[in-house]
Amino acid sequence: MLLKLFLSFAYIGTFTFGGGYAMLPMFQRILVTKNNWLTEPEMIEFFSISQCLPGVISTSTAVLVGYKQKGTLGSIAAVLGIVTPSVILIIIIASILSNLTDHPIASRAFMGLRVCVSVLILNAVINLWKNAIVDKPAIIIFALVFLGAILTSLPVALLIAFAGFSGIVIAQYRKIKNSESGGA
Amino acid sequence: MIFFTIFYEFFLTGLFMYGGGLASIPFLTQMAETTDWFTLEELMNMIAISESSPGPIAVNIATYAGFKAAGIPGSVIATISLLLPSVIITSIVARLLTHFRENALVNATLYGLRPASLGLIAAAGLSVLLYALFDIPLFQYSGILFDLFDIRSLILAIALFVLIKKFKTHPVLFLAGSAIIGIIIY
Numbered sequence: 550m551l552l553k554l555f556l557s558f559a560y561i562g563t564f565t566f567g568g569g570y571a572m573l574p575m576f577q578r579i580l581v582t583k584n585n586w587l588t589e590p591e592m593i594e595f596f597s598i599s600q601c602l603p604g605v606i607s608t609s610t611a612v613l614v615g616y617k618q619k620g621t622l623g624s625i626a627a628v629l630g631i632v633t634p635s636v637i638l639i640i641i642i643a644s645i646l647s648n649l650t651d652h653p654i655a656s657r658a659f660m661g662l663r664v665c666v667s668v669l670i671l672n673a674v675i676n677l678w679k680n681a682i683v684d685k686p687a688i689i690i691f692a693l694v695f696l697g698a699i700l701t702s703l704p705v706a707l708l709i710a711f712a713g714f715s716g717i718v719i720a721q722y723r724k725i726k727n728s729e730s731g732g733a
Numbered sequence: 734m735i736f737f738t739i740f741y742e743f744f745l746t747g748l749f750m751y752g753g754g755l756a757s758i759p760f761l762t763q764m765a766e767t768t769d770w771f772t773l774e775e776l777m778n779m780i781a782i783s784e785s786s787p788g789p790i791a792v793n794i795a796t797y798a799g800f801k802a803a804g805i806p807g808s809v810i811a812t813i814s815l816l817l818p819s820v821i822i823t824s825i826v827a828r829l830l831t832h833f834r835e836n837a838l839v840n841a842t843l844y845g846l847r848p849a850s851l852g853l854i855a856a857a858g859l860s861v862l863l864y865a866l867f868d869i870p871l872f873q874y875s876g877i878l879f880d881l882f883d884i885r886s887l888i889l890a891i892a893l894f895v896l897i898k899k900f901k902t903h904p905v906l907f908l909a910g911s912a913i914i915g916i917i918i919y
Contacts, residue, residue: 562788566905572789598833601843602826604819605791606753612820616827624827628820635788636812639796640805642782650778654916661915662781663774664886665908667865668893669784670858673755674851681752681847690845694852698759699859702766705759706749709849716845717838 550619551626557584558611558630565607572607586618607631686719735803736810738768743795743814751843751850754790757815759853761798762860770802773864785908791815866890885918 557579565572573596580586587595599609608628615627649655682688694708746760758780765773779801783793792812799811826833833839863869865886872881893907 564787566785566787566903571903594834598826599823600752601834601839602819602823603749603751604747604822605750605757605789605816607789608792608816609819609823612823613827616824621824624820624824628816631789632792632812632816635786635792636796636808638786638788639783639793640800640808642786643797643800643808646778646782657916657919658912659778659781659915660886660919661889661911661913662908663777663861663865664889664915665893665911666777666781666784667858667862668890668897669904669907670755670758670854670861672894672897674855674858677752677851677854681851683844687844687848691848691852691855694849695856698853698856702763704745705763705853706745708853709749709751709846712845712849713842714845716843717841720837720841720844 551622553584554615554618554623554626555630558615558627559634561607562631563634576607576610580614586614686715690715736806739799739802739807739810740814742768743799743811744817746795747815748818750791751846752854754794755854756850757791757794758861759857761794762857764798768802771798773860775801777861777864781908785905862890889914889918 561572561575561579565575576596577589577592581589581592595610595613596606598613599606602609608631611627611631612624615624617623619626646655650659682691690712694712697703697708698705742760742764746757750756750760761776762773765771765776771779776798779794779797783790783797786793792815795811795815796808799808801807802811866883867881868883869881872878874880889911893911897904897907
């Protein structure tokens with residue numbers, strides 16, 4: 550069973566491009582349709598829980614699925630499965646490319662790639678906007694963190710911690726305000 | 734001790750990144766500034782490779798960055814450190830699974846984290862965009878406004894943006910196309 554978990558997740562890791570959301574259809578095919586480890590709603594639930602957790606979405610999903618099948622050992626087998634192909638492949642690519650990036654043709658290709666990467670990141674920001682910026686306080690948090698990242702050298706982790714804390718404070722404030730207006 | 738620094742940096746990244754692959758990039762742009770492991774240009778190359786390779790993007794980038802910092806041991810340590818916090822936290826959540834998403838505290842925290850994570854990605858995106866499209870060092874050197882813009886990159890970026898919005902196909906296709914166009918135009 551552990552081996553099967555490892556291999557199934559290694560298969561997912563090998564044959565999905567694009568990470569996160571692009572991986573969901575492959576998760577469904579392998580975990581729900583092929584192995585019957587989960588029902589369709591469970592799959593969606595696991596995936597959306599993973600989106601709420603820190604770290605890499607697809608590996609968190611692997612932990613949840615592995616745990617459901619075989620406890621802690623199962624989750625370790627699933628995580629190792631999904632990352633092993635990545636690690637091996639990237640090490641191979643990195644070793645080859647470290648000698649190649651100085652080549653004129655490769656460096657021109659990378660100039661094009663860098664333009665594409667920046668456009669892809671810009672596009673991702675636009676796509677995520679609707680889900681993240683739901684009201685005015687959210688815009689303020691966005692703006693503060695954005696400016697903090699550009700203008701200061703504060704650690705990124707600190708900015709994130711500040712934002713999580715602000716979220717809790719805002720929720721508390723709203724709760725008090727609601728109970729006051731409810732009582733009046 | 735470089736391995737300890739790698740562990741520390743990527744553990745922190747894994748603990749504080751929210752919202753999938755690209756959320757790790759702000760941490761890496763900061764590493765490009767504060768360590769001598771890789772430059773911003775090398776990081777952008779690494780992101781391009783990681784998006785074109787199979788598997789989780791953040792794992793690919795961490796493996797690559799660790800390799801740049803300290804070879805194969807570096808890549809293994811970076812990947813394990815990146816995943817360790819999320820594996821620990823997710824294992825705890827797996828035990829408490831029921832009602833996790835209805836939890837008020839969890840939702841309140843996420844309400845703050847989502848725009849913050851987006852703000853960080855936008856900031857990293859801006860520095861990457863400036864680097865790719867503008868030649869700021871050349872402009873500072875020559876003072877000629879025309880030197881500031883790389884017209885070819887600007888046109889390529891606008892064309893890519895329109896195409897990405899129009900055809901919602903896989904990013905790998907756009908990356909491959911950009912590499913070929915890069916060889917031709919630069």
